[in-house]
Amino acid sequence: MLTGAGMSADSGVPTFRDAQTGLWARFRPEDLATPDAFERDPERVWAWYEWRRELVRNAEPHAGHRALVELAGRVSQFTLVTQNVDGLHQRAGSVGVVEYHGNILRDRCAGEGICRERSPHSTSGLPECSACGALLRPDVVWFGEAIPRHALQQADAVAADCDCFLSIGTAALVYPAAGLAERALRSGAKVIEVNIEPTDLSPLADVVLTGPAGVVLPGLVQLLDR
Ligand code: BV8
Numbered sequence: 001m002l003t004g005a006g007m008s009a010d011s012g013v014p015t016f017r018d019a020q021t022g023l024w025a026r027f028r029p030e031d032l033a034t035p036d037a038f039e040r041d042p043e044r045v046w047a048w049y050e051w052r053r054e055l056v057r058n059a060e061p062h063a064g065h066r067a068l069v070e071l072a073g074r075v076s077q078f079t080l081v082t083q084n085v086d087g088l089h090q091r092a093g094s095v096g097v098v099e100y101h102g103n104i105l106r107d108r109c110a111g112e113g114i115c116r117e118r119s120p121h122s123t124s125g126l127p128e129c130s131a132c133g134a135l136l137r138p139d140v141v142w143f144g145e146a147i148p149r150h151a152l153q154q155a156d157a158v159a160a161d162c163d164c165f166l167s168i169g170t171a172a173l174v175y176p177a178a179g180l181a182e183r184a185l186r187s188g189a190k191v192i193e194v195n196i197e198p199t200d201l202s203p204l205a206d207v208v209l210t211g212p213a214g215v216v217l218p219g220l221v222q223l224l225d226r
Contacts, residue, residue, distance in 0.1 A: 001068075002100075002155075002180050003082045003089070003213075006169025006195060010214030011059040013086055017171070033142045038110070042135060046126055049138045053104055056086040064168075065092030067217035074224055079158040081151075083170060083177050085140045100151050100177055106139035115139055147176060159183040168194040169213045172201040181205075194220075 005015035016029055027048070031037060038045045069092055072078040080097050082089055085104040089097045107127060109116040111134030119130040127136040141147055147155075155177075159165060165184035172178040181191050181201050193205040194216045202208050209216045 001078075001080055001166035001168060002170060002177060003068075003080065003084060003168045004170025004172075004177075005084060006171075007064065007082070007213050008059065008084050008086050008088055009169065010062045010064060010212050011086075011088055013055055013059045013088070015169075030143055033140070034144055035142055036144075038137060038142070042124075042126055042137075045137075049104060056088075056104060059086065059088060061088045061092035062214040064213040064215075064217035065089055065094070067221045069093040070221050071217075071224075074221070077162075079154070079162075081155045081158070081177075081180065083174065085138075098151050098154050100141070100147055100155055102138070102140035102148070104138050104140055107136040108139040110135045110137045152176070155180055156183065159189075160187045162187070162189045165189045165191045166194065167191060167201055167205070168217070170195075170199070172199045 009015050032045055032048050065088055068080060068089065072080070072094065080089060080094050081100050082097055083101050085099070085101050087103055087105055106115050107118060108114065109129040109132060111129060111132050116136065117130040118136060119128045119133065122128045124135065128134065129136055159180040160183055162184055165181055167181045170177070172181065182204070185191055185204060190207070191201070191205045192207045192209065193199065193201055194209045194211070194213055196210065196212055209220070
């Protein structure tokens with residue numbers, strides 16, 4: 001299965017396209033979540049990410065996240081691929097989560113490309129690597145950056161070899177993540193979409209369950225008890 005920002009909406013984390021409110025209303029995520037934006041204005045990009053980190057830290061997993069944990073224990077094979085960078089699936093108890101777009105709460109050294117601790121001293125006023133002094137950046141995949149190889153391969157493999165693929169809370173617009181449901185369809189899987197509104201995937205899905213993930217997913221798991 002694949003979850004998107006709509007999965008976190010019921011935890012109070014605005015979706016990727018709704019996130020731009022208040023101070024950030026005048027920016028498009030696509031213009032902030034890029035290597036060029038970080039190169040050009042690291043202060044602004046870090047301010048956006050610190051604002052989003054605060055939202056994520058104050059959020060709690062909801063009944064839909066917990067329903068996926070329950071579902072994982074009820075089926076023989078289960079892989080959760082998420083586009084979300086908020087770690088809410090893991091906080092709900094999901095294990096083996098494939099973080100397709102990384103994790104906003106981790107820092108990565110922009111010079112070495114690996115996660116590092118922050119240096120206690122900063123010459124730039126921004127987080128710097130404790131090992132080499134280069135700027136740190138959030139450990140997420142920006143637009144124009146490659147998906148981490150292990151995540152890409154694992155997600156492709158399960159999409160190509162599953163009986164049922166759930167697409168939950170995603171507009172199915174960001175690639176290559178949006179291609180996973182299409183990959184599952186090509187391999188003969190049934191596709192179930194959970195969303196509050198139609199998406200580009202809806203006409204291709206076998207089943208479309210319209211409603212918030214925090215309501216639909218617990219209901220779906222209860223059906224297993226019938
Ligand atoms: C790459 C981390 C190449 C950062 C994010 C074709 C193939 C390959 C690439 C492309 C392509 N076409 C275009 C591209 C380029 C680009 C792209 O897809 N652009 C889009 C804008 C068209 N893709 C890339 O750049 C990717 N990289 O391809 O690299 C490459 C290869 C080799 C070497 C070098 C380079 C990287 C994309 C990753 C970008 N990073 N996040 C951060 O978070 O800061 S993406 C970002 O969008 C979030 O992760 C978010 O999850 C994701 C997708 O959006 P959604 O999850 O769908 O969220 P959205 O707000 O759009 O929609 C919410 C949905 O939920 C809605 O449908 C709504 O109705 C629903 N909803 C709302 N409430 C609820 C709900 N549903 C249920 N319940 C509710 N309560």
